[in-house]
Amino acid sequence: MKSNSAQNIKLGVLIISGLIIFTLGVFFIGNKQNLFGDSILVSSVFKNVNGLQSGNNVRYSGVNVGTVKEIKFLNDTAICVDMLINREAGNLIKNNALATINSDGLVGSMVLNILPSSQAPSPTIKEGDTLASISQVATADMLNTLNKTNENAALLTQDLLKITNSINSGEGVLGDLLKDKTLAKNVQESVENLNETTKSARLGLAKLNGILNNVDYENSVAGLLLSDTSAQKSFSTIIKDLEKTSSQIKGISVDLGEFSNNLNSEKGALNYVLKDSSFVNHLDQSMENIEEATHRFNENMEALKHNILFRGYFRKLERQKARAEKEN
Amino acid sequence: MENKAVIEIKELYKSFGAVEVLKDFNLNLFEGENLVLMGKSGSGKSVMIKCLVGLMDFDRGSIKVLGKDISKMKQNELDEIRTDIGFLFQGSALYDSMTVRENLEFPLRRHRKNSERKTEELVKEALENVGLQQTIDLMPAELSGGMQRRIALARALILKPKIIIYDEPTTGLDPITAKEIILLMMNIQKKYATSSIIITHDVDCARVISNRMILLLDGKNYAEGTFNELAASGDPKIKAFFK
Amino acid sequence: MKILSSYQSGLSSFFLEIGEMGKFTGRYFRELFSRPFEFREFLKQCYQMGNKSLLLVSVTGFILGLVFTLQSRPTLMEFGAVSWMPSMISISIVREIGPVIIALICAGRIGSSIGAELGSMRVTEQIDAMEVSGTNPFKFLVVTRILSATCMLPILVIVGDFVALIGSAIIENIKGDVSFTLYFNQVFAALEFTDLLPATVKTFFFGFAIGLVGCFKGYNSKKGTAGVGKASNSAVVFTSMLLFVLDFIAVFITDIFYN
Structure with a gap:
């Protein structure tokens, strides 16, 4: 009898714990769906609900505040979504808030978001209110756009790749700049020269300064020179001549520039020789022809050696050659 | 007769x-x-x-x-x-998930509205008749063939x-x-x-x-x-x- | 010709068995609602089936949750969806795997023990003895066992599901630094009534099937000890098959009603 009642107690414990787990499960699930709590029924009308289902979450500023209760067609373009919002949150939501349907992450289910309105304050929602809705880009659309963007990006990178490739292989000005070592060297040398020049210029200036400081204006030749007006005149003519000379030099250098430009462009025989690839080809061909001709000539000569008529002559030549070697 | x-x-x-x-x-x-x-x-x-x-x-x-x-x-x-009608089966047919006591109580509980004390007395009496009082809390599997047969007899008799x-x-x-x-x-x-x-x-x-x-x-x-x-x-x- | 006729006899014996089982079921319902009700035996059987299977079910459930989580983790990690683990595990355990695995375990544990017990009672004339002593053995043995299997299996499944989720939560806690609160929050966020209720209703049918087949095979077992072995063996085999058929029907019906 005793063991029997002990068994029944254990059985009772098992059954009750099973029921408690079940009830808790039901409670938590129901709690999530706002079946037991005090809630407010609010609705909103959409053109497209993007696969929203009853039971999906309703969020206000990102916090779960309720669930979608029912989705029904009003007419061919309007769908009414009823949602249950718990009263606590309902007391915070204004009736000019906006409802929108988004997806909960890329692979998530849909969520009905309520966005607080930034407009003038208005009363909180109450049972049966209808919230204004805004339609948002659905995930699919978003993905489409993303796809386009991706394609464009791919094209862009392809072009970029081409450009960098050609730069690397030394095509174009940029390529030249990057690749040409002599240019770089020249630039470096120029900079060095410049550096040296400025150094010596500074030294020169310092010396000049010293000289100028040492000049006794009144008692020296320099003073005389500087104060003598006739000397001044001749001095200025010298400078003028110098000026002339420099302008002539300038003219020459311009001419030289033009000449070199002409050289670079396709005018002139020299340029023709340097630049025309067909000329080079001709030249090449001619050289080949000459080579071939000499080769043939050689052959002919060889054949001649073996000819009966000329054999004697060639033997004689050989003999003379051998004799000369012996004498040596 | x-x-x-x-x-x-x-x-x-x-x-x-x-x-x-x-x-x-x-x-x-x-x-x-x-x-x-x-x-x-x-x-x-x-x-x-x-x-x-x-x-x-x-x-x-x-x-x-x-x-x-x-x-x-x-x-x-x-x-x-x-x-x-009491029935003594060939193989005793004791309920092997129950103790000797439960085996004997089984018909009693179903057919006689007896007090617990009365039931206890009847079980004891039945066991005395077959001389196996000491086995009351044993399981049938713990008994020898002859004892099982006697318990089965006691069970067949318990409703008189x-x-x-x-x-x-x-x-x-x-x-x-x-x-x-x-x-x-x-x-x-x-x-x-x-x-x-x-x-x-x-x-x-x-x-x-x-x-x-x-x-x-x-x-x-x-x-x-x-x-x-x-x-x-x-x-x-x-x-x-x-x- | 011989093969054909053997198939024919096999088929007809199959239908005969189904028919007899149908009759057996009918008798069960008739006797279930007629007095007297063997309440003590019912409680005893509930204890035997419920409490005595609890350890088995808990261990199985725990390992199920553990292994399931460990196995799914790498795949979900590949998709970067490890955070979906609680939802995925809870839905699959509560909806399908929990009820089916635990019912199968119970088919092995409860079904075979009913089959063997009733089979040996039949063979050793205990059932006859019971009938002769004026007790309806069908009511005493069959009705109580089927009913307690029907009542206890849902509880075992609920406990098993719960333990499986705890096992899964432990793995998530160790491997993924997911706290128990977060885990169960996600579990309850993922579960719907449409997951929990049909799955629970289904387990009543599972329990009924386990009890029914076990009792049928045992109650009608043939003479001899071989008959007992065959009864318990075929009880398990037939029950396991029946469980999958029932599961299919349940999922089918759920699908119709909720989609």
């Missing part, structure tokens, strides 16, 4: 498919007598007693127990009449039935234990004045216990009489039983 029939079986037929196990079987059990039923294996003894207690339907004939026709009974009437049916009470037991069981059966017979049907192969058992014997052959009661009458018979078929 032959005063009133407690069991009357008339023209009983029973067949399984094409095999006729019982054909035109007749039996009368009178109050206070020990009737021994002998027969070969497969001669239909077990089938007969199963029909008798309503475990099996029969094809034709009638069975009356305590004057009531069992084929016309409803289930609850049948259950009621069964409390007047008017009729007891013994299905081969001594098979599977050593001769000494078999003798003990037979003595026990006779004591009970005296104490409670029951009528019994004993099915057995055991000639010794039959000799000791029987008032009257029926030999069952080919589904019929072939011969009837006291042990001595039948044992003295010159019929070779009857002689075969007593070898």
Whole structure:
């Protein structure tokens, strides 16, 4: 009898714990769906609900505040979504808030978001209110756009790749700049020269300064020179001549520039020789022809050696050659 | 002694498919007598007693127990009449998921609205009758074959039935234990004045216990009489039983 | 010709068995609603099936949750969706795997023990003895066992599901630094009534099937000890098959009603 009642107690414990787990499960699930709590029924009308289902979450500023209760067609373009919002949150939501349907992450289910309105304050929602809705880009659309963007990006990178490739292989000005070592060297040398020049210029200036400081204006030749007006005149003519000379030099250098430009462009025989690839080809061909001709000539000569008529002559030549070697 | 029939079986037929196990079987059990039923294996003894207690339907004939026709009974009437019949099964048939006490309490709880104390007393008394008081809290598996048989007897008796049916009470037991069981059966017979049907192969058992014997052959009661009458018979078929 | 006829007899014996089982079921319902009710035996069987299977079910459930989570983690990690683990595990355990696995375990544990017990009772004439002593053995043995299996299996499944989720939560806690609060928050966020209720209703049928087949096979077992072995064996085999059929039907019906 005793063991029997002990068994029944254990059985009772098992059954009750099973029921408690079940009830808790039901409670938590129901709690999530706002079946037991005090809630407010609010609705909103959409053109497209993007696969929203009853039971999906309703969020206000990102916090779960309720669930979608029912989705029904009003007419061919309007769908009414009823949602249950718990009263606590309902007391915070204004009736000019906006409802929108988004997806909960890329692979998530849909969520009905309520966005607080930034407009003038208005009363909180109450049972049966209808919230204004805004339609948002659905995930699919978003993905489409993303796809386009991706394609464009791919094209862009392809072009970029081409450009960098050609730069690397030394095509174009940029390529030249990057690749040409002599240019770089020249630039470096120029900079060095410049550096040296400025150094010596500074030294020169310092010396000049010293000289100028040492000049006794009144008692020296320099003073005389500087104060003598006739000397001044001749001095200025010298400078003028110098000026002339420099302008002539300038003219020459311009001419030289033009000449070199002409050289670079396709005018002139020299340029023709340097630049025309067909000329080079001709030249090449001619050289080949000459080579071939000499080769043939050689052959002919060889054949001649073996000819009966000329054999004697060639033997004689050989003999003379051998004799000369012996004498040596 | 032959005063009133407690069991009357008339023209009983029973067949399984094409095999006729019982054909035109007749039996009368009178109050206070020990009737021994002998027969070969497969001669239909077990089938007969199963029909008798309503475990099996029969094809034709009638069975009356305590004057009531069992084929016309409803289930609850049948259950009621069964409390007047004790049944000792061949293999004891103790409920092996229950202790000895629960085995004995089982019929009591179902048919007698007794107090716990009264039930306890009856269980003790039944165990005393078979001399196994110490086994009360053991499981049947912990008992020897002979003890199991005695407990089964105690269970068959616990409702104080008017009729007891013994299905081969001594098979599977050593001769000494078999003798003990037979003595026990006779004591009970005296104490409670029951009528019994004993099915057995055991000639010794039959000799000791029987008032009257029926030999069952080919589904019929072939011969009837006291042990001595039948044992003295010159019929070779009857002689075969007593070898 | 011989093969054909053997198929025919096999088929007809199959239908015979189904028919007999149908009759058996009908008798169960008739006897279920008629007095007297064997309440003590019912409680005893509930204890035998419920409490005695609890350890088995808990261990199985725990390991199920553990292994399931460990196995799913790498795949979900590949998709960067490890945070979906609680939802995925809870839905699959509560909806499908929990009920089916635990029912199968119970088919092995409860079904075979019913089959063997009733089979040996039949063989050793205990059922006859019960009937002769004026007790309806069908009511006492069959009705109580089927009913307690029907009542206890849902509880075992609920406990098993719960333990499986705890096992899963432990793995998530160790491997993914997910707190128990977060885990169960996600579990309850993912679960719907449409997951929990059909799955629970289904387990009543599972329990009924386990009890019914076990009792049927045992109650009608053939004579001899081989008959007992066959009864318990075929009880488990047939029950396991029946469980999947029932599960299919349940999922089918759920699908129709909720989609």
